[in-house]
Amino acid sequence: MKPPPFEYIRPDCLEEALQLLSAHSGEARVLAGGQSLIPQLNLRTIRVKKLIDANGIEELFGVSVSDGYLHIGAMTRQVDLEEDSAIKGYFPEFLELLPSLGFSSTRNRGTVGGSIAFADPAAELPALALALEGEVKLQSQRTGTRILSVEDFLVGPFKTVAQPDEMLTGIRLPLRSALPRSFVREVNLRSLGRAAAGIIALAPDGETPTATLFAWADRPRKIAIRPPQDHLESTAEQWLESCGLSADSPSWQDDAHGSKAYRIHVFASLLQEAATALALV
Known part of the structure; x- marks a missing residue:
């Protein structure tokens, strides 16, 4: 499919781009890399009257x-x-x-x-x-x-x-005064080029370690990493609950890429890996 007709504009300064957005508010979109916007236009899931290309704004x-x-x-x-x-x-x-x-x-x-x-x-x-x-x-x-x-x-x-x-x-x-210990891991659906589950865990000295989870709900979420007391024998649900997440949350849903049980298992496993890598257990 091809996109519906629109006017393509390539401003060469930020002031001009902001003027165009103001003049055509709600009818214009900014084109950056185009890796997501162009497919949406081609599929006609979105429509615009003005496409403002920001690639000329140094x-x-x-x-x-x-x-x-x-x-x-x-x-x-x-x-x-x-x-x-x-x-x-x-x-x-x-x-x-x-x-x-x-x-x-x-x-x-x-x-x-x-x-x-x-x-x-x-x-x-x-x-x-x-x-x-x-x-x-x-x-x-x-x-x-x-x-x-x-x-x-x-x-x-x-x-x-x-x-x-x-x-x-x-x-x-x-900027940080010192680099924290870190653990970054992603379970990737290579056929789609996108994550099925991901974690970014950071453990700054003297602070509570945190984990930012993505590809699991409506947006990324940052939580504290608190391993359960009996971490070696704990279930996936117990790991989630110890870190402030509920296995009963509506965020855990079945979809074409994995079941609710699969997602709970994967994210609990990522939390366990992070805790081990950051020497929290």
Whole structure:
């Protein structure tokens, strides 16, 4: 299928892009890497009158460090994070997770901001930004600039608090005084190029270890890792309950890729692996 007719516009500065979004609020969408938006247009699950291509806005590309944060421009390609020296030095968790992110061809086009704005609950980058206490930068002519935590930004599957005239222009991650122990693992449906289950576990010295789970519910969720007292004999359900999750939650659902029982088993296993890897048991 082919998309319905739309007007393609390629602004060369952020101000022009925000003007277009303001003038055509609710009728325009921003094109970043296009790995998700273009298939949706072709399948006609969404319709737009104006397609605003952000690939010509140079100020939205790149990685920098300033004011206690690592800043990532929304249009920065996912593949560029793999070789960035600041990413390697401050947030090596990216290097552990990026190889699982789709395929090399999609990482060459996919953008950091596009992935987070799309809010796929199975996507790695929104979960990683949540795990690292990241914030997003939203801009519009109407509201100016808003800085929101990723936790507040993501509200559901493929849903965010961004308004139709707002554009996600950057992500920032607070720098850490020391690198925490980490454990990153993904159970991947390679036939689909997406995760069936994933965990990003961090154990900073002197703080409660946390795990950010993704591809399990309507959005990534960050929890404390608290192994059950008798962890060697505990069931999957007991592991979940010890970490503040309920096996009876409606989040555990059967679908085409796995049953409720399978998902409970997989995520409990990931929590056990994380606890062992981080020397919590």
